[in-house]
Amino acid sequence: MVAFVVVSHSAKLADGVIDLAKMSAPEVPMFPAGGLEDGSYGTSFEKISRAIEQASGSDGVIVLTDLGSAVMTTEMVLESLDLSNVRMAEGPIVEAAVTGTVLSASGAALDEIMEELEHL
Amino acid sequence: MMKNETILEIVGKIADRISEEKLFLTELDNAIADGDHGINMSRGFEAVKEKLSGADIAVPADLFKLVGMTLVSTVGGAAGPLYGTAFMNMAKALKDRTELSLEDFLKALEGAVEGVKMRGKSTTGEKTMLDAMVPSLEAMKAAFAEGKDTKAVLEAGVNAAREGVEYTKTIAATKGRASYIGERSIGHQDPGATSYTMMLEEVKKAVV
Numbered sequence: 001m002v003a004f005v006v007v008s009h010s011a012k013l014a015d016g017v018i019d020l021a022k023m024s025a026p027e028v029p030m031f032p033a034g035g036l037e038d039g040s041y042g043t044s045f046e047k048i049s050r051a052i053e054q055a056s057g058s059d060g061v062i063v064l065t066d067l068g069s070a071v072m073t074t075e076m077v078l079e080s081l082d083l084s085n086v087r088m089a090e091g092p093i094v095e096a097a098v099t100g101t102v103l104s105a106s107g108a109a110l111d112e113i114m115e116e117l118e119h120l
Numbered sequence: 121m122m123k124n125e126t127i128l129e130i131v132g133k134i135a136d137r138i139s140e141e142k143l144f145l146t147e148l149d150n151a152i153a154d155g156d157h158g159i160n161m162s163r164g165f166e167a168v169k170e171k172l173s174g175a176d177i178a179v180p181a182d183l184f185k186l187v188g189m190t191l192v193s194t195v196g197g198a199a200g201p202l203y204g205t206a207f208m209n210m211a212k213a214l215k216d217r218t219e220l221s222l223e224d225f226l227k228a229l230e231g232a233v234e235g236v237k238m239r240g241k242s243t244t245g246e247k248t249m250l251d252a253m254v255p256s257l258e259a260m261k262a263a264f265a266e267g268k269d270t271k272a273v274l275e276a277g278v279n280a281a282r283e284g285v286e287y288t289k290t291i292a293a294t295k296g297r298a299s300y301i302g303e304r305s306i307g308h309q310d311p312g313a314t315s316y317t318m319m320l321e322e323v324k325k326a327v328v
Contacts, residue, residue, distance in 0.1 A: 042160065042196025068297055072201035072239055076192055 002104040002113055003029040003055035006097060007048055007074050008066045011035035017064070017097045025101035031055045043073045052077060052086060060085040060110035062100055062117070064093050085110060089117040096120055121270055121327060122220040127180055128172060131187060133322045135165035141318060148311040152304075153297035156197045157311040164195035164203075179218050184228070185211035198296060199312060202236050202249065209235035222270050229257050240295060247293035247305060249312030252284035256320060274324040281317040288313050 004021070008014040014034025021030060033051040036042040048063075055061040063078075063086065065071045074088055087110065089096050096117050103113045122130075138145070138161045145158030168190045177183045188207030192200050213231035217224055233253050237243060244254045259280035263273040288310035293299045298310070 036196045040196070042156070043200075044196065045193045045200070069196070069198040069201060072198060073192070075239070076201050076204070 001028055002060045002062060002100075002108070002110050003031070004097065004101055004104070005031045005033055005048070005051045005055050005061060005063045006093065007043060007051075007063060007070045008032075008034040008093070009041045009043055009070060010066075011039060013066065017093055020094065021097040021101045024098060025105040028101040028104045029055060030097075030101065043070045045073055045077060048074055048077045049081065052081060052083070056083055056086065060087070062086075062110070062113060063088045064096050064100070066093050087114050089114060091117055091120040121222045121225060122180070123218075124177055124180060124183060126326065127183055127220070128177075130323055130326045131172060131183070132169060133326055134319050135169045137318050137322050138162050138165045138315065141315075145311050145315055148309060148314060151308045152293065152301060153311075154197075157199060157315065160195045160197040161199055161203075161315055164191045164200065167191075167194040179214070179216050180220055181211040181214040181216065183211075184208070184214065198240075199315070201239055202312070205235040205239040206232035222264060222273060226257070226260055226264060229253075229260070233257055242295045245291060246295040247288045247291050247298060247310045247313075248295050249310070249316045251288050251291075251310060252281040252313035252316045252320075255284045255287075256281035256317075271328040274320075274328060278317070278320050278324050281313075281320050285309050285313045285317050 006014045006017045011034035014032035018030045018032050031051040031054050033047040036044050052061060063074050065074055078086060099120060100113050100117055103116055142158040142162040145161060146155050149155045149157035168187050171186055171190050175186055184207045188204045192204030209231035210228035213228045214224060236250055236253060242248050242250055244250050256277040260273050260277040263276040289307055292303045293305040298305045
């Protein structure tokens with residue numbers, strides 16, 4: 001199953017997106033990387049690295065991001081980890097989380113899910 | 121132009137300056153975006169100061185790499201990956217040089233500019249730090265080519281960066297969080313261009 005990482009400036013938002021997606025796809029592995037280590041708003045290189053490492057090892061990982069630095073920091077994490085089956089999806093984070101995890105639960109592969117998310 | 125000790129000193133000065141200007145940078149950011157630039161930058165540079173105090177640094181590239189990586193880990197906003205990439209690219213450009221000549225410094229800054237363009241998928245005229253970085257580098261390269269001394273070159277750079285900050289007041293943001301308010305960002309100076317100019321001012325003060 002394709003796993004998901006949700007990167008947000010807000011820990012609550014990342015957790016909330018995952019809660020919502022779990023309603024329709026509880027079996028899909030999802031990992032939040034929201035806020036800074038001390039709980040304040042922002043994106044944390046270490047938190048994102050940890051979440052992606054936890055998520056990897058499955059059939060691939062899709063990382064969903066909210067704004068600006070979430071995208072840039074995730075790009076830097078991916079460059080440093082050098083994993084081959086991790087992708088970043090653009091587009092609305094809530095819709096992408098729900099659509100992506102439902103597809104993952106139904107057995108869709110990494111590339112298939114990525115293609116669907118592009119049309120959101 | 122610069123040895124490790126001088127660079128360390130300058131980074132310390134930059135950290136102090138950013139701390140002093142924390143509220144000002146935050147106010148600038150508040151006017152057009154999410155108001156975290158000052159707080160984020162000062163958190164990042166405080167962490168840099170701490171990291172550098174006990175670090176084993178052989179060549180300037182090590183120092184720049186450590187600064188870059190620390191900023192990426194601790195800033196938390198867009199300035200983290202942007203300035204982080206800038207400093208890490210400076211390290212890459214310098215390789216194992218043991219001392220920085222003016223020419224090395226300019227080459228490193230070229231790497232920094234390329235890094236910010238790549239990381240932010242951005243260019244000049246979008247109301248970002250690049251509007252200070254690019255014209256100041258061009259001015260310094262021109263002054264260097266004319267055979268001017270370090271003092272004159274850095275002066276040209278700082279002046280062009282300040283003009284770049286003024287220029288950001290005249291344009292609408294099309295990149296970053298400020299682009300959400302588009303035309304309404306006109307009249308406000310860009311916080312990233314401002315913080316970059318502060319850093320260059322500290323370099324000039326320390327070297328000249």
